[in-house]
Amino acid sequence: MSDTLLTVENLEVQFRSGSSTTKAVNGVSFSLNRKENIGIVGESGSGKSVTATSLLRLIPNPPGKITGGRIVFEDKDLLRLSDKEMRKIRGNEISMIFQDPSTSLNPVYTIGNQIVESIKTHQHLNKKEAKEKAIHMLELVGIPEARKRFSMYPHEFSGGMRQRVMIAIALACNPKLLIADEPTTALDVTVQAQILNLMKDLQHSIDTSIVMITHDLGVIWETCDKMLVMYAGNVVESGTVQEIYDNPLHPYTWGLLDSQITESVSSEEELNAIPGSPPDLSLDITGCPFAARCPFAEEICLKKTPEMIEAAEGHFTACHFQTKEHRLDRKEGKVHDRSNIKS
Amino acid sequence: MTEAILKVRNLKKHFYLDSPIPFKKSDQSVKAVDGVSFDVFPGETLGVVGESGCGKSTMARLVNQLIAPTEGTVELNGENLVNMNKEKLRVFRKTIQMVFQDPFASLDPRKTVGELIAEPLVIHKIGNKTSRKERVKELLEVVGLRGSHSGRYPHEFSGGQRQRINIARALALNPDVIICDEPVSALDVSVQAQVINLLKKLQKDFNLTYIFISHDLNVVRYVCDRIAVMYLGKIVEMGTYKEIYEDSKHPYTRALLSSIPKESPNEIKERIILKGSVPSPINPPSGCHFHERCPFAMDVCKVKSPELMDVGNGHQSSCHLLELENNPLSDIPIKKKEEEMECH
Ligand SMILES: Nc1ncnc2c1ncn2[C@@H]1O[C@H](COP(=O)(O)OP(=O)(O)O)[C@@H](O)[C@H]1O
Ligand SMILES: Nc1ncnc2c1ncn2[C@@H]1O[C@H](COP(=O)(O)OP(=O)(O)O)[C@@H](O)[C@H]1O
Ligand SMILES: [Mg+2]
Ligand SMILES: [Mg+2]
Numbered sequence: 092m093s094d095t096l097l098t099v100e101n102l103e104v105q106f107r108s109g110s111s112t113t114k115a116v117n118g119v120s121f122s123l124n125r126k127e128n129i130g131i132v133g134e135s136g137s138g139k140s141v142t143a144t145s146l147l148r149l150i151p152n153p154p155g156k157i158t159g160g161r162i163v164f165e166d167k168d169l170l171r172l173s174d175k176e177m178r179k180i181r182g183n184e185i186s187m188i189f190q191d192p193s194t195s196l197n198p199v200y201t202i203g204n205q206i207v208e209s210i211k212t213h214q215h216l217n218k219k220e221a222k223e224k225a226i227h228m229l230e231l232v233g234i235p236e237a238r239k240r241f242s243m244y245p246h247e248f249s250g251g252m253r254q255r256v257m258i259a260i261a262l263a264c265n266p267k268l269l270i271a272d273e274p275t276t277a278l279d280v281t282v283q284a285q286i287l288n289l290m291k292d293l294q295h296s297i298d299t300s301i302v303m304i305t306h307d308l309g310v311i312w313e314t315c316d317k318m319l320v321m322y323a324g325n326v327v328e329s330g331t332v333q334e335i336y337d338n339p340l341h342p343y344t345w346g347l348l349d350s351q352i353t354e355s356v357s358s359e360e361e362l363n364a365i366p367g368s369p370p371d372l373s374l375d376i377t378g379c380p381f382a383a384r385c386p387f388a389e390e391i392c393l394k395k396t397p398e399m400i401e402a403a404e405g406h407f408t409a410c411h412f413q414t415k416e417h418r419l420d421r422k423e424g425k426v427h428d429r430s431n432i433k434s
Numbered sequence: 435m436t437e438a439i440l441k442v443r444n445l446k447k448h449f450y451l452d453s454p455i456p457f458k459k460s461d462q463s464v465k466a467v468d469g470v471s472f473d474v475f476p477g478e479t480l481g482v483v484g485e486s487g488c489g490k491s492t493m494a495r496l497v498n499q500l501i502a503p504t505e506g507t508v509e510l511n512g513e514n515l516v517n518m519n520k521e522k523l524r525v526f527r528k529t530i531q532m533v534f535q536d537p538f539a540s541l542d543p544r545k546t547v548g549e550l551i552a553e554p555l556v557i558h559k560i561g562n563k564t565s566r567k568e569r570v571k572e573l574l575e576v577v578g579l580r581g582s583h584s585g586r587y588p589h590e591f592s593g594g595q596r597q598r599i600n601i602a603r604a605l606a607l608n609p610d611v612i613i614c615d616e617p618v619s620a621l622d623v624s625v626q627a628q629v630i631n632l633l634k635k636l637q638k639d640f641n642l643t644y645i646f647i648s649h650d651l652n653v654v655r656y657v658c659d660r661i662a663v664m665y666l667g668k669i670v671e672m673g674t675y676k677e678i679y680e681d682s683k684h685p686y687t688r689a690l691l692s693s694i695p696k697e698s699p700n701e702i703k704e705r706i707i708l709k710g711s712v713p714s715p716i717n718p719p720s721g722c723h724f725h726e727r728c729p730f731a732m733d734v735c736k737v738k739s740p741e742l743m744d745v746g747n748g749h750q751s752s753c754h755l756l757e758l759e760n761n762p763l764s765d766i767p768i769k770k771k772e773e774e775m776e777c778h
Contacts, residue, residue, distance in 0.1 A: 124527075136757050250486075250711070279712075280693040280695075281485060281689060282485075284693035284695075285707055285708070287695075307623075307694055309694070312697070313696050336699050336700075351699045352653055352655070354655075354697060356656060358655070361634075362630055362631050364631060368594060
């Protein structure tokens, strides 16, 4: 068995509405080994969720369509599987949890019922066995009095509890891959800490790889081995978490890191914001998608799209000025007065 | 010492739930805000933090008199706003404005940005058409947008820009106090930083006083001078940001601080992981509302509700641990430990 669990090559996803086409994902590539966690970070609209839902082939069509690329899971080329084959993989070998646990649970069925249904769809267990397994899963995700709560409805659970239930459902079939799309964004920090802890613990016991999608670098530092930084449908930087933290290369990644409010930022100094906002993906972008907001941008950036290159070992980035031979000086690009950015 | 611009005393809001029997007042109530008192001084930023549902937004709406309190007083420049007559309240209200979390929901999509910003001026019958137009242009520029954009509609702006429009609207009447209820929570970090910079700049330029509500403890530390920590409708700890972040005396505040995500992959966090989630405000736990989740709970905590106590440096905390000779919290460092390393 090879160590690689998932390979995504040049994934492209577009949405059509009327005469306009939104290039939501524009050539995303990465690979993930067994038991490894990869984080995808980027601002809203950068294509994180579309990338995640593409992995399960759940992009609504129309208006969406996977227009290019390959997704290889173990030895299966997912984009070539029949719908029936794909259904066998979904919720069984690959499962997903979403940001808002209240919309993914059906309010008219009990929590227990929903877990049992999901277990029975994929495992050959009778009703009683499935129920025992469901209760075991609820206990595993730290729901107190699981047997009693088995027959309760979603509205009787807090947001944090509902997310635990979603994790129980997602992990009930021991998936090889768990895709978590902002699983803690809607939760309070105290509950976020509980849920991230839980995911780390469970991962050790079930050997699942995780694709963790978040806009919060803190969540990546907590949970991931590798990471992708996405901007406007493109991956602009990828590598190990440690390497990208120690030696970030792309000016967008610098902007993201600099705009974090950390303990070392004194309230006397102004925050380093990235000026402006991301481009409209329904318009054609020529050149580097970040050029309009980049403090280092030059003529070439507006004309030519930079390729992802290996700028340091195992560390890739797409910037004309970050190559093996040439490096930017991070300090030089710092724009200090960014409070009056005109639209 | 300067006089407080806002004095809030024993403020309460109990929402009565629908009774199963018509015309009979239900005895079940949500004690959304349950006796909070604090002062806000001119030019400062008071931060309010706490998990969702602890009563932050309700408190904001009480201070602004958008809803009437069940009990308590709100003094603005020495005058009690509670039960003030309508005409007088209208005048006083100009002094306190609000900025809300959702920059999408809070702007009427059918109105132009110019109309939206001029609205408070029209309501308060200030100026004429020409002077309002001038004022709108000026306000747009103050918040970092183009004066020429006043004819555009909200959907033509990004989230961060829409929040700037909300801020311009709040500034229109030259308020003294702005209550910001999660003003940057819906924005991406890079844009969040732009809006925070703007709010800080405006505070300096116009000598504004802020009440800044947020669940993001990093944002609050950066923006606020003093911080009030709320739990189930009560303030459980209050003090300068330094006191709260470096010398918190309340296990709940400690737990909140310890759950802030790591700042680097190398940080080692000693977390106080709380059990469960916030209990229902309808039947809050007896004694200290926090005792069921508190890792340090003692017998007394189950029966007796602790009072806010002065612990020095203008720092108040309500916890029975403070009555002990050896407070176990003193042995737990707040500062994180980091592996020795150079990182840039
Ligand atoms: N169902 C859809 N119809 C049309 N456009 C969509 C749809 N889903 C996503 N998009 C577009 O795809 C882009 C990327 O979205 P998404 O992956 O959700 O971003 P993220 O998760 O990074 O915030 C956005 O521009 C969004 O408008
Ligand atoms: N109009 C209302 N009727 C009944 N309960 C309410 C109402 N508004 C708020 N609440 C309740 O009051 C509590 C505090 O809510 P809120 O002030 O919105 O908290 P926060 O802003 O801290 O998240 C919650 O339990 C909420 O459900
Ligand atoms: Mg998303
Ligand atoms: Mg609120």
